[in-house]
């Protein structure tokens with residue numbers, strides 16, 4: 001579904017991502033680990049097509065099409081959706097105005113969808129203005145549930161979310177990705193996703209297939225998500241650097 005080949009990206013004139021190659025197959029839940037400042041959010045922003053991130057070489061393919069040069073709206077139309085870590089405040093635009101563009105088109109019941117994630121009272125507020133960390137996450141999820149993309153980019157869905165709301169956020173993400181009781185790996189009914197996490201809390205809600213570790217703007221390791229998380233928690237990111245040196249995978 002998503003294929004990234006030898007990608008190099010600059011931001012503000014500075015090289016940030018280098019030699020990044022990864023794939024997310026149809027129905028696959030893929031995790032992206034990495035230390036602060038490694039370039040994880042930059043990678044998601046580049047896949048979404050945000051203009052600050054300049055691709056200097058390499059390719060991005062989505063559903064078999066080369067989208068390396070495609071504008072953000074085309075990528076969204078093709079089925080890519082993002083939950084950003086820090087989405088912008090949009091003063092003067094109510095959350096309802098944004099969501100109704102889609103709900104009118106697709107005859108969705110916005111009120112009901114907002115109620116299901118306790119966001120009804122936010123519909124008349126300017127997008128993200130004064131929203132708490134947890135409210136921003138729920139607002140992003142509501143936008144995704146209206147957009148209904150085929151491929152989800154989720155940037156630290158658990159950050160800023162308290163333990164009670166985490167269950168709501170985690171279950172909502174599970175429902176968006178797999179709209180039935182249980183989905184198995186590579187289930188054709190499951191939506192594909194690339195999910196950044198530090199704590200791994202979201203793994204309690206998603207049956208993740210594989211993970212990559214990004215360090216200093218480059219992919220160091222790939223392997224089983226729970227195994228890699230355990231390595232990171234016990235040994236930090238040293239093991240992933242060793243793994244790169246040995247060109248092996250942790251399975």
Ligand SMILES: Nc1ncnc2c1ncn2[C@@H]1O[C@H](COP(=O)(O)OP(=O)(O)OP(=O)(O)O)[C@@H](O)[C@H]1O
Pocket residue numbers: 011012016034035036037038039040041042043052
């Ligand atoms: N628009 C920008 N202008 C300048 N520098 C940027 C910009 N976007 C990202 N960077 C820099 O690129 C580096 C990688 O940032 P990024 O947000 O991708 O890291 P991350 O791996 O997601 O980190 P974290 O886990 O802390 O969220 C950082 O040093 C950041 O300051």
